[in-house]
Every structure is written in C-alpha cells, then in structure tokens.
Amino acid sequence: MIQFERFELENGLKVIVHEDNSTPMVAVNVLYDVGARDESPDKTGFAHLFEHLMFGGSLNVPNFDMPIQLAGGENNAFTNNDITNFYDTLPAENIETAFWLESDRMMSLNFSKKSLETQRKVVLEEFKETCLNQPYGDAWHHIADVAYRKHPYRWPTIGKTPQHVENATLEDVKHFFYKYYCPNNAILTVAGNVNIAQVKTLSEKWFGPIPAGVTPKRKLPREPIQRKFQQRTQKAKVPIDALYLAFHIGGRKDEDYYVTDLISDVLSNGGSSRLYRKLLKDQQLFSSIDAYITGNIDPGLLIIEGKPAEGVTLEVAEKAIWKELRLLRNQLVPEKELLKYKHKIESALTFSEVSILNKAINLAFYELLGDANLANLEGQKYSAVTSEDIHRVARKIFTKSNCSKIFYQAEE
Numbered sequence: 001m002i003q004f005e006r007f008e009l010e011n012g013l014k015v016i017v018h019e020d021n022s023t024p025m026v027a028v029n030v031l032y033d034v035g036a037r038d039e040s041p042d043k044t045g046f047a048h049l050f051e052h053l054m055f056g057g058s059l060n061v062p063n064f065d066m067p068i069q070l071a072g073g074e075n076n077a078f079t080n081n082d083i084t085n086f087y088d089t090l091p092a093e094n095i096e097t098a099f100w101l102e103s104d105r106m107m108s109l110n111f112s113k114k115s116l117e118t119q120r121k122v123v124l125e126e127f128k129e130t131c132l133n134q135p136y137g138d139a140w141h142h143i144a145d146v147a148y149r150k151h152p153y154r155w156p157t158i159g160k161t162p163q164h165v166e167n168a169t170l171e172d173v174k175h176f177f178y179k180y181y182c183p184n185n186a187i188l189t190v191a192g193n194v195n196i197a198q199v200k201t202l203s204e205k206w207f208g209p210i211p212a213g214v215t216p217k218r219k220l221p222r223e224p225i226q227r228k229f230q231q232r233t234q235k236a237k238v239p240i241d242a243l244y245l246a247f248h249i250g251g252r253k254d255e256d257y258y259v260t261d262l263i264s265d266v267l268s269n270g271g272s273s274r275l276y277r278k279l280l281k282d283q284q285l286f287s288s289i290d291a292y293i294t295g296n297i298d299p300g301l302l303i304i305e306g307k308p309a310e311g312v313t314l315e316v317a318e319k320a321i322w323k324e325l326r327l328l329r330n331q332l333v334p335e336k337e338l339l340k341y342k343h344k345i346e347s348a349l350t351f352s353e354v355s356i357l358n359k360a361i362n363l364a365f366y367e368l369l370g371d372a373n374l375a376n377l378e379g380q381k382y383s384a385v386t387s388e389d390i391h392r393v394a395r396k397i398f399t400k401s402n403c404s405k406i407f408y409q410a411e412e
Helices: 046-053 065-070 092-107 113-132 139-147 162-166 170-180 196-206 257-268 274-282 314-330 335-352 356-369 372-376 378-383 387-397
Strands: 005-008 014-019 025-032 074-079 084-091 186-192 230-236 242-248 286-293 301-308 403-410
Touching: 005 196, 014 196, 014 356, 025 092, 025 356, 046 074, 046 084, 046 113, 046 162, 046 170, 065 074, 065 092, 084 092, 084 356, 092 186, 092 196, 113 162, 113 170, 139 230, 139 242, 139 301, 139 403, 186 356, 242 314, 257 274, 257 286, 257 301, 257 314, 257 335, 257 378, 257 387, 274 286, 274 301, 274 314, 301 314, 314 387, 314 403, 335 356, 335 378, 335 387, 356 372, 372 378
Parallel strands: 014 186, 230 403
Antiparallel strands: 005 014, 025 084, 025 186, 074 084, 242 301, 242 403, 286 301
C-alpha cells in the first residue's frame, strides 16, 4: 500500500507526496500529459524530440546533467504514445536541486537554433540506429500503420518518418512547448525521505511563480471497430522470417484491461506459458515467441510476435498460433494455471514498490488516469479476474476480423 498526500498549486500543477523514511534518497518525477498521440500527422516525433530538447539547457542551467551529478544524483526521461516523463533521484538533503532544475526547464527552456540542431541530430541518429539500420527495427511502423486507420497510435513515438523532425522549425518547436509543457498540464510526484510541509514549501517556491498555460483540449479521432482482417508482407534484410499478429483491445481504463493483460501472460509469460511451452519447446516451430499488450491509455493492441524455427514457413507458424488461440477461446483456463500468473503479477507489483522511483512514476501515471490511489488497487483487480473472464474476453478479441498480420520475410 503506497501512502500519499496530494495538493494543487494555483497555477494548476498537481503535486503528490509519498513519505518513505526508510531511504536516504528522494525521487522527483514530472509527468507531462503529452505524447505521440498529440502530434499532427504531418509533424510526428515532436514529443520524443522534446524529451531530448528538455536536456538541452534552460535560462539558468546550460547543462542539465552536471548539477544533478554534483548533487549525487542521476536523471533520465522517457516518452511514449501517451505521456512524457522526466525523473531525478538524489540524496534527500539535495532535493532542492531537482526542484530548481525541473522548474527552470518548465519555465525557461532554451530555445535556440544551436540546441535544436544538436538534439535534432541526436534524434535522427536514433531513428537510423533503432529503425532503419536494425533488423525488424521498423516493425512497429508497419504494425501500427496496418492496425490503425484514424487514431494517432498509427505512428510510433519516434515518428512516422525522420523527415518530420528534420523539417521542424524553431517556431514549430516553440508552439509545441507552450501548448503542452505548462504546470496545469503536469503532475509533480515526490517520493522518499521527505515530508508534506517541505514539499509544499519547495513547490510554491520553485513552481508557484510559473504561469499557467491554456489547458490543451484533446480531440483525438476515435478508431473505428476493425471488421476486416488486415495483412501486409514486408521483405527486408533480416536474418530470418518473423510474423506479428495484432489484436485490438480496450484502453487502460477499460474494465477488461486486467483480463487482457492476464491473457497475454497465459500465452507467453515464462517457460510454462502456452505459446512458449507448446510451440517453441514441444513442437519446435519457433526459435522465439512472445505475447504482450501495449498498455495504452486509449484502446491498444495485444501483439503476438514470433520467429519460426529453421525450415518452418510463416504460414505453418501462423496456423499453430491460431490453434492455441482457438483453445483459449473454446476452453476455460484451469484455475491452477490462472492462479500461477496471478501470483507472478502479485510478486512483480510487490517488488516494484521497493523502488521510490517506481512509486513516484506509478502515482503520477494513475493520477493522470483519474486517481493516484488506483496504483494501490491493481493487485485486487488482477486477483478478481476469473477463468470465465479470460474465456469471455478471448472470444471477443481473438477473431480473424479483429486481427492485423505482418509477415516479415527475409530477402534471399
């Protein structure tokens, strides 16, 4: 159970505090309610670009990394389709350093052609390394493009094409920043060896003077229900063939989210999971196979990906997967099998609460979903899933019309 308190500044910044006196450290986390889904179709990759630009210096801090390191801490960030998240961990006695740094880049990010060009090169190089020059690196571009028609999940976080970041102007960047990187579009979470009075004082001192922006109004196109099987064959310079099956599922707030997550575990979580045990170990049809959900706030995907073993065609491999999915649709998962995965999840949730950084990030994300206390209810929600729930949801999602398939074929 993560105990916490919350308050809000006049400028709209939500603040969550978790006191943990068992550690000498503190985690300071700033979540911005902006991700790749908030980009324009002709200007993608901006949220990811800003993750880098936010480390490029601000009015009073030309080098963001150096002060945090001198304070005995470290920092990093991540971006996905839904959020952009920055975090710092450092000794509790130096907590004000993190407040200074995070508030300064929220208030006074350094907009210069030099900074933009520097970070642009970093992002473009990352695009080349992870997507263009790495085997299967552009797989998600194809999956998203085939599975989605309207929703901005149809492009990955890194962007649809490198040209969008390459053509970004200083005015484009400023417009994106002032629209989304404001206190009323952010959640500040502090976890560790602190107290609520201390955090209130520091929050008012460093973030209080930052003026609120115009609260962004998100009007995303609703993804229509997929009613027809979609497929694409992609030839590429890859070592071996690969296949991807994507099934539409509910979003993070959907009542069946936890059921769907458990379905992905039953299929592929550990050596005794169904796809791994039957198709890889017993029948030796695959050299690797996995199943996972995207976990998006809006309706996402359950992905099954695999690389057939030598001599096994993509068609044979796909047929074997569908056979296992039909079993899941037609037969109840034994209670003993389901209980095993519930225990795994319970252990993972308990272990994640050891880290003050994990707690800070989780509290911020669930606050974004509507209530930080949802972080404390996850275990109950997984525990409440029944075999009948698994059967019902499996019948709903594992249909041919709800599937998008990518065949990745190695060029001869």
